[in-house]
Amino acid sequence: MTVRYARHPDLRLTALDSEGIVLHLGTRRYYSVSESGLDLLQALAQPRTHQELVAVLTAKYDVSAEQASAAARDFLEHGRRSGMLTVEDAT
Amino acid sequence: MTASPPVGVACRDAEVASWLADWLSGMRLEPPVPLALDVHIVENLPADDDPREPFLQPLVEIRSGAPLDDVRIRWRAGEARATIAPGARTALVELTRDALRDRDRLTQTFLTATLVFLLRRAGWHHVHAAVARDPRGRDWLFAGDAESGKSTTAALLATRGWAVGSDDLTFLAQNGNGVTALAQRSPIALRPGGYALLGLAGGAAARGGRKSAFFPEELGGSWAGQVTPQILALPRVEGSLTRLEPVRPREALAELVRWSAWVALEPALAQEHLDLLAALARQARCYRLFLGPDLFGGRDVLMELMP
Numbered sequence: 043m044t045v046r047y048a049r050h051p052d053l054r055l056t057a058l059d060s061e062g063i064v065l066h067l068g069t070r071r072y073y074s075v076s077e078s079g080l081d082l083l084q085a086l087a088q089p090r091t092h093q094e095l096v097a098v099l100t101a102k103y104d105v106s107a108e109q110a111s112a113a114a115r116d117f118l119e120h121g122r123r124s125g126m127l128t129v130e131d132a133t
Numbered sequence: 134m135t136a137s138p139p140v141g142v143a144c145r146d147a148e149v150a151s152w153l154a155d156w157l158s159g160m161r162l163e164p165p166v167p168l169a170l171d172v173h174i175v176e177n178l179p180a181d182d183d184p185r186e187p188f189l190q191p192l193v194e195i196r197s198g199a200p201l202d203d204v205r206i207r208w209r210a211g212e213a214r215a216t217i218a219p220g221a222r223t224a225l226v227e228l229t230r231d232a233l234r235d236r237d238r239l240t241q242t243f244l245t246a247t248l249v250f251l252l253r254r255a256g257w258h259h260v261h262a263a264v265a266r267d268p269r270g271r272d273w274l275f276a277g278d279a280e281s282g283k284s285t286t287a288a289l290l291a292t293r294g295w296a297v298g299s300d301d302l303t304f305l306a307q308n309g310n311g312v313t314a315l316a317q318r319s320p321i322a323l324r325p326g327g328y329a330l331l332g333l334a335g336g337a338a339a340r341g342g343r344k345s346a347f348f349p350e351e352l353g354g355s356w357a358g359q360v361t362p363q364i365l366a367l368p369r370v371e372g373s374l375t376r377l378e379p380v381r382p383r384e385a386l387a388e389l390v391r392w393s394a395w396v397a398l399e400p401a402l403a404q405e406h407l408d409l410l411a412a413l414a415r416q417a418r419c420y421r422l423f424l425g426p427d428l429f430g431g432r433d434v435l436m437e438l439m440p
Contacts (some may be wrong), residue, residue, distance in 0.1 A: 054404045056411040061383045063390060065407055070188075070397040072390045074383060076266065 046089035047127050049120055055083055068124060078103065082117050089130060092118060140251065149174065149233065156240055157248075161318040161358055162304075164255035169223040177210045177229060183207070188398060192242040195250075197398040204399060208243035211235060215247040219401065222254050222373050245302065248394065257304035257315060258406040261392045263287040264298035264314045264360045267436060270361035274303070274314050274417065276370050276392050279343040281371045284427075285327030291354030293433045294329065296434065297321065305409045308382060312413045314360050330429050345371035355403045356371035365389075365417035367425055372416070376429045377420040377438045385419035386411055 052068040055075075062080035064073045075083065078099060085098045092114055099110035121127035140157045144150040153170060183205055187194035197204045205216040211232035216225045224247050230240060249259045262276040263283040267290075275283050279301075285301040298316025308311050320337060322344040330335070333352075336345035349356050367380070367388050380388075389410040390396060396406040428434050 050402070054400075054407050056386075056407045058383050058386050058403075058411050059381070063226055063383065063386050063407070063411070065390060065398050065403065067400050067403055070375060070394065072387065074387055 043131060044091060046091055046130050047086060047095075047121070048089040048130070049083055050126055050128055053126055055080065055082070066124060066125060071124075073124065073126070078113065079117060082114065083121075083126070086127065095107040138272055139163045139256050140248065141167065142172060143169060144172035144174070146172075146174050147231070149228075152236070153244075156244070159318060162257075162315065164221060164252055166255045168251045168255060170226050170244075170251075172226045172228065174233075175212075175227045178214055178227060181207065181214075184282075189392070190242070190246060192238065193246045195246065195398060202281055202401075206231065206243065206246050206250065208239070210238055210242070213239060215243070215250075217247075217250055217254075219277050220254070222251070224251050249302075250399070252304055253402050253406070255306075256405070257306050259393060259395050260302040260305055260314075260389065260410070261301055262314065263300045264303055264316050264357060264362070265290050266357045266360055267298040267439075268294055268433075269436070271364060271367060271374065271439075272314075272357075272362050273364045273416050273435075274362035274413070275359070275366045275422070276389055277368050278392055280370075281367060281368045282327075284321050284323055285330060286368060286424065286428070287334070287349075288321045288323055288331055288352055289428060290435070291321070291349035291352035293436075294354055295349075296357035297349040298353040298360060305378075305410070305413060308361070308408060311361050311407060312416055314362050314413075316356075316358050316360075318356065318358065319349050319367055322346045323325045323420050330426075331419045358367075362413060365413065365419045366422040367420070368422040371423045372425045373425075373427070375425040375438065376423050378423070379386065380419045380421050382414040382419055385417075386414040389414060 055062050060077040062075045064075055093132055095114040096110045096116045139162055142150050142153045183196050185196040187196050194207050202219045204217040212229040213232040214227050224264045261275050265273045278284055284300040287297045291297045300321040302317040304315045322339045328345050336347045338348035
């Protein structure tokens with residue numbers, strides 16, 4: 043099973059000082075995101091797997107694959123729960 | 134009456150057309166592209182079958198986004214509605230004669246909301262903010278909600294000789310590499326508490342007599358129709374001493390988004406609006422402004438805090 047994640051089409055984001063603000067037009071809620079969170083959301087303009095997001099983090103930050111994997115998993119879980127992300131099973 | 138208002142009006146009823154032209158001209162807003170209100174007087178309005186969840190503002194409900202993609206604004210105090218098609222620069226406005234009997238509320242709520250959406254099509258995006266230019270020529274923007282002290286502060290600054298623009302209805306626009314704030318020309322409307330704190334007398338009755346209104350010139354200041362904010366202040370009434378505390382631009386941006394709820398309406402224009410708010414937070418020095426009673430002493434406290 044290959045699960046892919048993508049940015050919800052109702053999201054708008056803007057960067058400021060390497061960080062960002064994310065606005066969900068559907069729920070009219072907004073979120074602050076860290077620099078790495080902003081990187082992940084930008085990558086998620088296209089559907090990505092967890093592993094692809096780990097690669098995004100390890101390419102930019104000085105972190106181990108394990109640390110990046112945990113960070114990406116946390117981000118995806120939070121993003122899924124808050125409605126910022128869509129999930130598709132591309133099996 | 135001004136023959137060519139900055140936002141055009143078409144209406145078969147000459148008296149209504151003249152009244153609306155006067156209202157629009159009085160705001161002194163000059164958007165960079167032609168915009169218009171196409172106004173029709175109707176017997177009554179049919180019920181809406183719009184499936185979209187409304188966004189509620191005082192006396193106004195707004196529907197936007199999918200699946201219809203237009204903007205529909207309905208007045209809740211009478212029979213009036215406006216429709217703006219996607220990408221259109223003209224708002225179709227339908228009013229009953231009954232709605233026209235309450236023109237103050239009609240303009241302050243329904244027609245102002247319609248204008249806000251129309252101006253978005255000219256790249257002007259709304260923010261709840263007062264704007265002012267201090268005696269040293271620095272431009273300030275005070276962003277916050279209805280209880281944050283914007284109007285009282287704006288009126289006080291006018292008494293100190295500052296140039297003051299709007300006390301609430303402000304538009305942001307990209308101007309070269311910077312963000313410009315454009316103020317609607319309207320009197321500063323004070324609640325009885327602010328009126329008393331400033332020791333003012335007179336003023337025009339506003340908001341059904343619940344507020345007293347003054348143009349900045351009547352308070353000793355001047356009008357600033359357009360500023361380029363260098364200082365972004367997020368006011369709140371708190372504490373005994375007025376103070377400014379720096380905040381990070383990202384925090385300021387979050388506050389701006391919070392006080393610009395309309396940013397989330399109309400998906401096609403939301404990104405532009407959000408980017409303007411971010412550019413403002415990047416451009417200005419950002420502060421929380423805690424307003425204390427010392428503000429109303431004899432000194433210009435804000436000038437002392439920001440020498």
